[in-house]
Amino acid sequence: MLIAPPKSTVPPLALTGVLVGQWATNALFTAIDLDIFAPIKDGQTTASAIAKKLKLDEKGVAVILDGLVGMQLLERKNGGYNLTDVAELYLLKSSPLYLGDFFAFGRGPGAEAWKSLGEVIRTGKPKQEVNKEETAEKFFPDLAAALFPLNYTTAAMVADELKIDKLAGAPHALDVAAGSAVWSIPMAERCSNLKVDALDFPVVLKVAERFTQKYGVQDRYQYLSGDWREVTLQPNSYDLVILGHILHSEGAAASKLLLDKLQKAVKSGGRIVIAEFMPNEHRTGPLFPLLFAINMYLQTSDGCVFSVAELKSLLESNGFHEVKRLDLPFFKGESPVVVATKK
Ligand SMILES: C[S@@+](CC[C@H](N)C(=O)[O-])C[C@H]1O[C@@H](n2cnc3c(N)ncnc32)[C@H](O)[C@@H]1O
Structure with missing residues:
Protein backbone atom coordinates (compact mmCIF):
# COMPACT_ATOMS: atom_id res chain seq x y z
CA MET A 1 0.00 0.00 0.00
CA LEU A 2 1.27 3.42 -0.92
CA ILE A 3 1.68 5.86 1.95
CA ALA A 4 0.50 9.43 1.61
CA PRO A 5 3.43 11.82 0.99
CA PRO A 6 4.26 13.55 4.30
CA LYS A 7 3.36 17.23 4.42
CA SER A 8 5.31 19.76 6.45
CA THR A 9 4.27 23.28 7.29
CA VAL A 10 7.58 24.23 8.94
CA PRO A 11 11.22 23.27 8.35
CA PRO A 12 12.87 21.46 11.32
CA LEU A 13 15.26 24.35 11.98
CA ALA A 14 14.60 24.40 15.75
CA LEU A 15 15.91 20.81 15.80
CA THR A 16 18.92 21.17 13.51
CA GLY A 17 19.80 24.26 15.56
CA VAL A 18 20.09 22.09 18.67
CA LEU A 19 22.33 19.57 16.89
CA VAL A 20 24.50 22.42 15.63
CA GLY A 21 24.89 23.54 19.24
CA GLN A 22 26.53 20.23 20.10
CA TRP A 23 28.87 20.43 17.09
CA ALA A 24 29.76 24.01 17.96
CA THR A 25 30.59 23.00 21.56
CA ASN A 26 32.90 20.23 20.34
CA ALA A 27 34.55 22.48 17.74
CA LEU A 28 35.20 25.16 20.38
CA PHE A 29 36.58 22.69 22.94
CA THR A 30 38.87 21.21 20.27
CA ALA A 31 40.09 24.65 19.17
CA ILE A 32 40.90 25.43 22.83
CA ASP A 33 42.70 22.08 23.27
CA LEU A 34 44.73 22.60 20.10
CA ASP A 35 45.45 26.21 21.12
CA ILE A 36 44.40 27.47 17.71
CA PHE A 37 43.83 31.05 18.90
CA ALA A 38 47.39 31.84 20.07
CA PRO A 39 49.11 31.66 16.62
CA ILE A 40 46.44 33.95 15.12
CA LYS A 41 47.25 36.53 17.79
CA ASP A 42 50.95 36.09 16.93
CA GLY A 43 50.33 36.86 13.24
CA GLN A 44 49.92 33.40 11.67
CA THR A 45 46.55 34.13 10.14
CA THR A 46 46.12 31.50 7.39
CA ALA A 47 45.14 27.86 7.78
CA SER A 48 48.44 26.73 6.28
CA ALA A 49 50.55 28.93 8.62
CA ILE A 50 48.58 27.80 11.67
CA ALA A 51 48.74 24.13 10.63
CA LYS A 52 52.49 24.40 10.12
CA LYS A 53 53.06 26.17 13.44
CA LEU A 54 50.95 23.66 15.43
CA LYS A 55 51.94 20.59 13.31
CA LEU A 56 48.30 19.84 12.41
CA ASP A 57 46.43 18.71 9.29
CA GLU A 58 45.85 21.79 7.10
CA LYS A 59 42.40 20.76 5.87
CA GLY A 60 41.30 20.08 9.47
CA VAL A 61 42.57 23.49 10.55
CA ALA A 62 40.78 25.17 7.61
CA VAL A 63 37.40 23.59 8.44
CA ILE A 64 37.61 24.35 12.14
CA LEU A 65 38.64 27.96 11.42
CA ASP A 66 35.63 28.40 9.13
CA GLY A 67 33.39 26.91 11.82
CA LEU A 68 34.79 29.42 14.32
CA VAL A 69 33.98 32.22 11.84
CA GLY A 70 30.38 30.95 11.78
CA MET A 71 30.38 31.08 15.57
CA GLN A 72 31.60 34.71 15.45
CA LEU A 73 34.79 33.84 17.31
CA LEU A 74 36.98 34.59 14.27
CA GLU A 75 36.48 36.87 11.31
CA ARG A 76 37.88 36.67 7.80
CA LYS A 77 40.33 39.42 6.87
CA ASN A 78 42.72 39.87 3.95
CA GLY A 79 42.62 36.20 2.98
CA GLY A 80 43.28 35.07 6.58
CA TYR A 81 41.56 35.00 9.97
CA ASN A 82 41.43 37.54 12.81
CA LEU A 83 40.34 37.06 16.42
CA THR A 84 37.05 38.76 17.28
CA ASP A 85 36.99 40.75 20.56
CA VAL A 86 35.31 37.80 22.32
CA ALA A 87 38.09 35.41 21.29
CA GLU A 88 40.80 37.90 22.16
CA LEU A 89 39.39 38.50 25.65
CA TYR A 90 38.25 35.03 26.65
CA LEU A 91 40.04 32.42 24.53
CA LEU A 92 43.69 33.46 24.71
CA LYS A 93 45.53 31.71 27.53
CA SER A 94 47.53 34.92 28.03
CA SER A 95 44.36 36.93 28.79
CA PRO A 96 43.48 37.58 32.47
CA LEU A 97 39.87 36.80 31.46
CA TYR A 98 40.71 33.41 29.83
CA LEU A 99 37.67 31.13 30.14
CA GLY A 100 39.34 27.82 29.22
C1 LIG B 1 28.26 29.15 41.95
S1 LIG B 1 29.41 29.48 43.21
C2 LIG B 1 29.42 31.24 43.20
C3 LIG B 1 30.71 31.81 43.74
C4 LIG B 1 30.82 33.34 43.57
N1 LIG B 1 29.86 34.03 44.42
C5 LIG B 1 30.62 33.69 42.10
O1 LIG B 1 29.57 34.24 41.77
O2 LIG B 1 31.53 33.38 41.30
C6 LIG B 1 28.48 29.12 44.67
C7 LIG B 1 29.30 29.29 45.94
O3 LIG B 1 28.43 29.07 47.03
C8 LIG B 1 29.13 28.36 48.03
N2 LIG B 1 28.12 27.70 48.84
C9 LIG B 1 27.20 26.79 48.43
N3 LIG B 1 26.41 26.42 49.46
C10 LIG B 1 26.87 27.12 50.55
C11 LIG B 1 26.47 27.16 51.91
N4 LIG B 1 25.48 26.40 52.35
N5 LIG B 1 27.15 27.97 52.76
C12 LIG B 1 28.19 28.72 52.32
N6 LIG B 1 28.60 28.73 51.02
C13 LIG B 1 27.95 27.94 50.15
C14 LIG B 1 30.00 27.41 47.24
O4 LIG B 1 31.08 26.91 48.00
C15 LIG B 1 30.43 28.31 46.09
O5 LIG B 1 31.62 29.01 46.37
Whole structure:
Protein backbone atom coordinates (compact mmCIF):
# COMPACT_ATOMS: atom_id res chain seq x y z
CA MET A 1 0.00 0.00 0.00
CA LEU A 2 1.27 3.42 -0.92
CA ILE A 3 1.68 5.86 1.95
CA ALA A 4 0.50 9.43 1.61
CA PRO A 5 3.43 11.82 0.99
CA PRO A 6 4.26 13.55 4.30
CA LYS A 7 3.36 17.23 4.42
CA SER A 8 5.31 19.76 6.45
CA THR A 9 4.27 23.28 7.29
CA VAL A 10 7.58 24.23 8.94
CA PRO A 11 11.22 23.27 8.35
CA PRO A 12 12.87 21.46 11.32
CA LEU A 13 15.26 24.35 11.98
CA ALA A 14 14.60 24.40 15.75
CA LEU A 15 15.91 20.81 15.80
CA THR A 16 18.92 21.17 13.51
CA GLY A 17 19.80 24.26 15.56
CA VAL A 18 20.09 22.09 18.67
CA LEU A 19 22.33 19.57 16.89
CA VAL A 20 24.50 22.42 15.63
CA GLY A 21 24.89 23.54 19.24
CA GLN A 22 26.53 20.23 20.10
CA TRP A 23 28.87 20.43 17.09
CA ALA A 24 29.76 24.01 17.96
CA THR A 25 30.59 23.00 21.56
CA ASN A 26 32.90 20.23 20.34
CA ALA A 27 34.55 22.48 17.74
CA LEU A 28 35.20 25.16 20.38
CA PHE A 29 36.58 22.69 22.94
CA THR A 30 38.87 21.21 20.27
CA ALA A 31 40.09 24.65 19.17
CA ILE A 32 40.90 25.43 22.83
CA ASP A 33 42.70 22.08 23.27
CA LEU A 34 44.73 22.60 20.10
CA ASP A 35 45.45 26.21 21.12
CA ILE A 36 44.40 27.47 17.71
CA PHE A 37 43.83 31.05 18.90
CA ALA A 38 47.39 31.84 20.07
CA PRO A 39 49.11 31.66 16.62
CA ILE A 40 46.44 33.95 15.12
CA LYS A 41 47.25 36.53 17.79
CA ASP A 42 50.95 36.09 16.93
CA GLY A 43 50.33 36.86 13.24
CA GLN A 44 49.92 33.40 11.67
CA THR A 45 46.55 34.13 10.14
CA THR A 46 46.12 31.50 7.39
CA ALA A 47 45.14 27.86 7.78
CA SER A 48 48.44 26.73 6.28
CA ALA A 49 50.55 28.93 8.62
CA ILE A 50 48.58 27.80 11.67
CA ALA A 51 48.74 24.13 10.63
CA LYS A 52 52.49 24.40 10.12
CA LYS A 53 53.06 26.17 13.44
CA LEU A 54 50.95 23.66 15.43
CA LYS A 55 51.94 20.59 13.31
CA LEU A 56 48.30 19.84 12.41
CA ASP A 57 46.43 18.71 9.29
CA GLU A 58 45.85 21.79 7.10
CA LYS A 59 42.40 20.76 5.87
CA GLY A 60 41.30 20.08 9.47
CA VAL A 61 42.57 23.49 10.55
CA ALA A 62 40.78 25.17 7.61
CA VAL A 63 37.40 23.59 8.44
CA ILE A 64 37.61 24.35 12.14
CA LEU A 65 38.64 27.96 11.42
CA ASP A 66 35.63 28.40 9.13
CA GLY A 67 33.39 26.91 11.82
CA LEU A 68 34.79 29.42 14.32
CA VAL A 69 33.98 32.22 11.84
CA GLY A 70 30.38 30.95 11.78
CA MET A 71 30.38 31.08 15.57
CA GLN A 72 31.60 34.71 15.45
CA LEU A 73 34.79 33.84 17.31
CA LEU A 74 36.98 34.59 14.27
CA GLU A 75 36.48 36.87 11.31
CA ARG A 76 37.88 36.67 7.80
CA LYS A 77 40.33 39.42 6.87
CA ASN A 78 42.72 39.87 3.95
CA GLY A 79 42.62 36.20 2.98
CA GLY A 80 43.28 35.07 6.58
CA TYR A 81 41.56 35.00 9.97
CA ASN A 82 41.43 37.54 12.81
CA LEU A 83 40.34 37.06 16.42
CA THR A 84 37.05 38.76 17.28
CA ASP A 85 36.99 40.75 20.56
CA VAL A 86 35.31 37.80 22.32
CA ALA A 87 38.09 35.41 21.29
CA GLU A 88 40.80 37.90 22.16
CA LEU A 89 39.39 38.50 25.65
CA TYR A 90 38.25 35.03 26.65
CA LEU A 91 40.04 32.42 24.53
CA LEU A 92 43.69 33.46 24.71
CA LYS A 93 45.53 31.71 27.53
CA SER A 94 47.53 34.92 28.03
CA SER A 95 44.36 36.93 28.79
CA PRO A 96 43.48 37.58 32.47
CA LEU A 97 39.87 36.80 31.46
CA TYR A 98 40.71 33.41 29.83
CA LEU A 99 37.67 31.13 30.14
CA GLY A 100 39.34 27.82 29.22
CA ASP A 101 39.14 26.54 32.81
CA PHE A 102 35.43 27.28 32.88
CA PHE A 103 34.92 25.27 29.68
CA ALA A 104 37.04 22.45 31.12
CA PHE A 105 34.65 22.34 34.05
CA GLY A 106 31.64 22.25 31.71
CA ARG A 107 33.10 19.28 29.84
CA GLY A 108 34.10 17.34 32.96
CA PRO A 109 31.96 17.41 36.11
CA GLY A 110 29.26 19.56 34.46
CA ALA A 111 28.78 17.25 31.47
CA GLU A 112 28.84 14.12 33.66
CA ALA A 113 25.75 15.27 35.58
CA TRP A 114 23.87 16.07 32.35
CA LYS A 115 24.33 12.49 31.11
CA SER A 116 22.06 11.39 33.97
CA LEU A 117 19.17 13.74 33.20
CA GLY A 118 16.77 10.96 32.16
CA GLU A 119 17.53 8.92 35.27
CA VAL A 120 17.09 11.98 37.52
CA ILE A 121 13.74 12.82 35.92
CA ARG A 122 12.63 9.19 36.40
CA THR A 123 13.61 9.08 40.07
CA GLY A 124 13.20 12.72 41.07
CA LYS A 125 16.51 12.43 42.94
CA PRO A 126 19.35 14.83 42.00
CA LYS A 127 22.61 13.37 40.71
CA GLN A 128 24.46 15.15 43.51
CA GLU A 129 23.87 17.96 45.99
CA VAL A 130 26.56 20.49 45.27
CA ASN A 131 25.52 22.85 48.04
CA LYS A 132 26.07 20.31 50.82
CA GLU A 133 29.43 20.89 52.51
CA GLU A 134 31.04 17.54 51.66
CA THR A 135 30.25 17.75 47.93
CA ALA A 136 30.78 21.52 47.78
CA GLU A 137 34.32 21.16 49.10
CA LYS A 138 35.19 18.90 46.16
CA PHE A 139 33.12 20.65 43.53
CA PHE A 140 33.48 24.38 44.21
CA PRO A 141 37.16 25.29 44.64
CA ASP A 142 37.93 24.73 40.92
CA LEU A 143 34.56 26.03 39.74
CA ALA A 144 34.78 29.18 41.88
CA ALA A 145 38.18 30.01 40.39
CA ALA A 146 36.99 29.21 36.85
CA LEU A 147 33.98 31.53 37.30
CA PHE A 148 36.15 34.54 38.10
CA PRO A 149 36.71 35.70 34.47
CA LEU A 150 33.04 35.12 33.68
CA ASN A 151 31.80 37.51 36.38
CA TYR A 152 34.61 40.00 36.96
CA THR A 153 33.57 42.54 34.30
CA THR A 154 29.93 42.46 35.39
CA ALA A 155 30.98 42.83 39.03
CA ALA A 156 33.07 45.88 38.10
CA MET A 157 30.04 47.39 36.33
CA VAL A 158 27.93 46.79 39.45
CA ALA A 159 30.55 48.54 41.61
CA ASP A 160 30.49 51.53 39.23
CA GLU A 161 26.70 51.64 38.98
CA LEU A 162 26.35 51.55 42.79
CA LYS A 163 29.03 54.28 43.12
CA ILE A 164 30.98 52.15 45.56
CA ASP A 165 33.94 54.53 45.25
CA LYS A 166 31.84 57.23 46.98
CA LEU A 167 31.05 55.18 50.11
CA ALA A 168 32.17 57.33 53.04
CA GLY A 169 33.24 56.40 56.58
CA ALA A 170 34.14 52.78 57.26
CA PRO A 171 31.80 50.77 55.00
CA HIS A 172 31.50 47.05 55.63
CA ALA A 173 30.39 44.46 53.06
CA LEU A 174 29.49 40.79 53.34
CA ASP A 175 30.19 38.58 50.31
CA VAL A 176 27.97 35.52 50.88
CA ALA A 177 29.04 32.28 49.14
CA ALA A 178 31.98 34.35 47.98
CA GLY A 179 33.76 31.71 45.86
CA SER A 180 36.73 33.62 44.43
CA ALA A 181 35.30 36.86 45.95
CA VAL A 182 34.75 38.05 42.39
CA TRP A 183 31.73 40.21 43.25
CA SER A 184 33.42 42.08 46.10
CA ILE A 185 36.97 42.44 44.73
CA PRO A 186 36.02 45.20 42.23
CA MET A 187 34.25 47.01 45.10
CA ALA A 188 37.34 46.77 47.31
CA GLU A 189 39.44 47.97 44.36
CA ARG A 190 37.28 51.10 43.99
CA CYS A 191 36.78 51.93 47.67
CA SER A 192 40.00 51.83 49.68
CA ASN A 193 38.16 52.07 53.02
CA LEU A 194 35.79 49.16 52.28
CA LYS A 195 36.17 46.14 54.57
CA VAL A 196 34.77 42.82 53.37
CA ASP A 197 33.74 39.64 55.18
CA ALA A 198 33.81 36.71 52.74
CA LEU A 199 31.62 33.75 53.74
CA ASP A 200 32.01 30.27 52.24
CA PHE A 201 33.17 26.76 53.05
CA PRO A 202 36.77 26.67 54.38
CA VAL A 203 38.37 25.10 51.28
CA VAL A 204 36.67 27.60 48.98
CA LEU A 205 37.80 30.51 51.15
CA LYS A 206 41.37 29.54 50.22
CA VAL A 207 40.42 30.41 46.63
CA ALA A 208 39.04 33.78 47.79
CA GLU A 209 42.28 34.41 49.67
CA ARG A 210 44.31 33.66 46.53
CA PHE A 211 42.28 36.08 44.39
CA THR A 212 42.21 38.88 46.97
CA GLN A 213 46.02 38.63 47.15
CA LYS A 214 46.30 38.68 43.36
CA TYR A 215 44.22 41.86 43.21
CA GLY A 216 46.02 43.48 46.16
CA VAL A 217 42.98 43.88 48.45
CA GLN A 218 43.69 41.02 50.90
CA ASP A 219 44.39 43.33 53.86
CA ARG A 220 40.75 44.39 54.00
CA TYR A 221 39.25 40.88 53.93
CA GLN A 222 38.15 38.72 56.83
CA TYR A 223 36.76 35.23 56.44
CA LEU A 224 33.59 33.67 57.85
CA SER A 225 34.01 29.98 57.39
CA GLY A 226 31.24 27.38 57.05
CA ASP A 227 27.68 26.80 55.92
CA TRP A 228 25.75 30.10 55.96
CA ARG A 229 23.14 28.40 58.16
CA GLU A 230 25.73 27.95 60.92
CA VAL A 231 27.67 31.21 60.66
CA THR A 232 26.81 33.94 63.17
CA LEU A 233 26.34 37.41 61.68
CA GLN A 234 26.43 40.55 63.81
CA PRO A 235 23.08 42.41 63.65
CA ASN A 236 22.89 45.75 61.81
CA SER A 237 26.55 45.59 60.83
CA TYR A 238 26.77 45.62 57.02
CA ASP A 239 26.30 48.47 54.55
CA LEU A 240 26.23 46.03 51.69
CA VAL A 241 25.52 42.33 51.27
CA ILE A 242 26.36 40.46 48.07
CA LEU A 243 24.78 37.19 46.98
CA GLY A 244 26.62 36.03 43.84
CA HIS A 245 24.94 32.96 42.33
CA ILE A 246 23.92 31.27 45.55
CA LEU A 247 20.12 31.53 45.69
CA HIS A 248 19.71 29.23 42.67
CA SER A 249 21.35 26.30 44.45
CA GLU A 250 19.37 26.88 47.65
CA GLY A 251 15.89 27.13 46.12
CA ALA A 252 12.91 29.16 47.32
CA ALA A 253 12.46 28.03 50.94
CA ALA A 254 16.15 28.22 51.96
CA SER A 255 16.57 31.51 50.07
CA LYS A 256 13.82 32.96 52.24
CA LEU A 257 15.67 31.84 55.38
CA LEU A 258 18.93 33.25 54.05
CA LEU A 259 17.36 36.61 53.17
CA ASP A 260 15.77 36.78 56.60
CA LYS A 261 19.16 36.18 58.22
CA LEU A 262 20.83 38.76 56.01
CA GLN A 263 18.10 41.34 56.55
CA LYS A 264 18.97 41.26 60.26
CA ALA A 265 22.68 41.68 59.52
CA VAL A 266 22.27 44.69 57.17
CA LYS A 267 22.09 48.23 58.55
CA SER A 268 18.92 50.18 57.89
CA GLY A 269 19.37 51.83 54.47
CA GLY A 270 22.03 49.24 53.56
CA ARG A 271 21.84 47.47 50.20
CA ILE A 272 21.67 43.88 49.03
CA VAL A 273 23.04 42.85 45.63
CA ILE A 274 21.88 39.59 44.03
CA ALA A 275 23.44 38.10 40.89
CA GLU A 276 21.37 35.35 39.27
CA PHE A 277 20.46 33.88 35.87
CA MET A 278 16.91 35.20 35.55
CA PRO A 279 14.25 33.95 33.14
CA ASN A 280 11.43 36.27 32.09
CA GLU A 281 8.15 36.23 34.01
CA HIS A 282 6.50 33.73 31.63
CA ARG A 283 9.53 31.41 31.58
CA THR A 284 9.76 31.57 27.79
CA GLY A 285 13.36 32.80 27.66
CA PRO A 286 16.22 33.64 27.61
CA LEU A 287 17.49 30.13 26.84
CA PHE A 288 20.44 30.22 29.27
CA PRO A 289 18.43 30.57 32.52
CA LEU A 290 15.84 28.07 31.28
CA LEU A 291 18.55 25.45 30.72
CA PHE A 292 20.33 26.49 33.92
CA ALA A 293 17.15 25.49 35.79
CA ILE A 294 17.74 21.94 34.48
CA ASN A 295 21.34 22.14 35.68
CA MET A 296 20.12 23.04 39.17
CA TYR A 297 17.50 20.28 39.08
CA LEU A 298 20.31 17.80 38.32
CA GLN A 299 22.73 18.99 40.97
CA THR A 300 20.69 20.14 43.98
CA SER A 301 17.56 18.99 45.81
CA ASP A 302 15.71 22.34 45.75
CA GLY A 303 17.63 24.56 43.31
CA CYS A 304 15.82 26.70 40.74
CA VAL A 305 16.03 29.94 38.81
CA PHE A 306 14.17 33.08 39.91
CA SER A 307 12.54 35.71 37.73
CA VAL A 308 12.91 39.37 38.71
CA ALA A 309 9.33 39.36 40.04
CA GLU A 310 10.04 36.29 42.18
CA LEU A 311 13.18 37.89 43.62
CA LYS A 312 11.23 41.11 44.25
CA SER A 313 8.56 39.22 46.16
CA LEU A 314 11.20 37.30 48.18
CA LEU A 315 13.04 40.51 49.02
CA GLU A 316 9.92 42.49 49.90
CA SER A 317 8.64 39.76 52.19
CA ASN A 318 11.98 39.92 54.02
CA GLY A 319 12.11 43.63 54.81
CA PHE A 320 13.80 45.01 51.68
CA HIS A 321 12.32 47.58 49.32
CA GLU A 322 13.28 49.66 46.25
CA VAL A 323 13.99 46.42 44.39
CA LYS A 324 15.35 47.02 40.90
CA ARG A 325 17.17 45.16 38.17
CA LEU A 326 20.39 47.09 37.56
CA ASP A 327 20.77 48.52 34.10
CA LEU A 328 24.31 47.58 33.13
CA PRO A 329 26.26 48.10 29.91
CA PHE A 330 26.33 44.93 27.64
CA PHE A 331 23.04 43.49 28.84
CA LYS A 332 20.35 45.55 27.07
CA GLY A 333 17.86 45.58 30.00
CA GLU A 334 18.55 41.94 30.87
CA SER A 335 21.35 42.35 33.39
CA PRO A 336 21.87 39.47 35.84
CA VAL A 337 21.83 41.73 38.90
CA VAL A 338 19.04 42.88 41.23
CA VAL A 339 19.56 45.43 44.02
CA ALA A 340 17.35 46.33 46.99
CA THR A 341 17.57 48.45 50.15
CA LYS A 342 16.76 47.52 53.73
CA LYS A 343 13.90 49.66 55.10
C1 LIG B 1 28.26 29.15 41.95
S1 LIG B 1 29.41 29.48 43.21
C2 LIG B 1 29.42 31.24 43.20
C3 LIG B 1 30.71 31.81 43.74
C4 LIG B 1 30.82 33.34 43.57
N1 LIG B 1 29.86 34.03 44.42
C5 LIG B 1 30.62 33.69 42.10
O1 LIG B 1 29.57 34.24 41.77
O2 LIG B 1 31.53 33.38 41.30
C6 LIG B 1 28.48 29.12 44.67
C7 LIG B 1 29.30 29.29 45.94
O3 LIG B 1 28.43 29.07 47.03
C8 LIG B 1 29.13 28.36 48.03
N2 LIG B 1 28.12 27.70 48.84
C9 LIG B 1 27.20 26.79 48.43
N3 LIG B 1 26.41 26.42 49.46
C10 LIG B 1 26.87 27.12 50.55
C11 LIG B 1 26.47 27.16 51.91
N4 LIG B 1 25.48 26.40 52.35
N5 LIG B 1 27.15 27.97 52.76
C12 LIG B 1 28.19 28.72 52.32
N6 LIG B 1 28.60 28.73 51.02
C13 LIG B 1 27.95 27.94 50.15
C14 LIG B 1 30.00 27.41 47.24
O4 LIG B 1 31.08 26.91 48.00
C15 LIG B 1 30.43 28.31 46.09
O5 LIG B 1 31.62 29.01 46.37
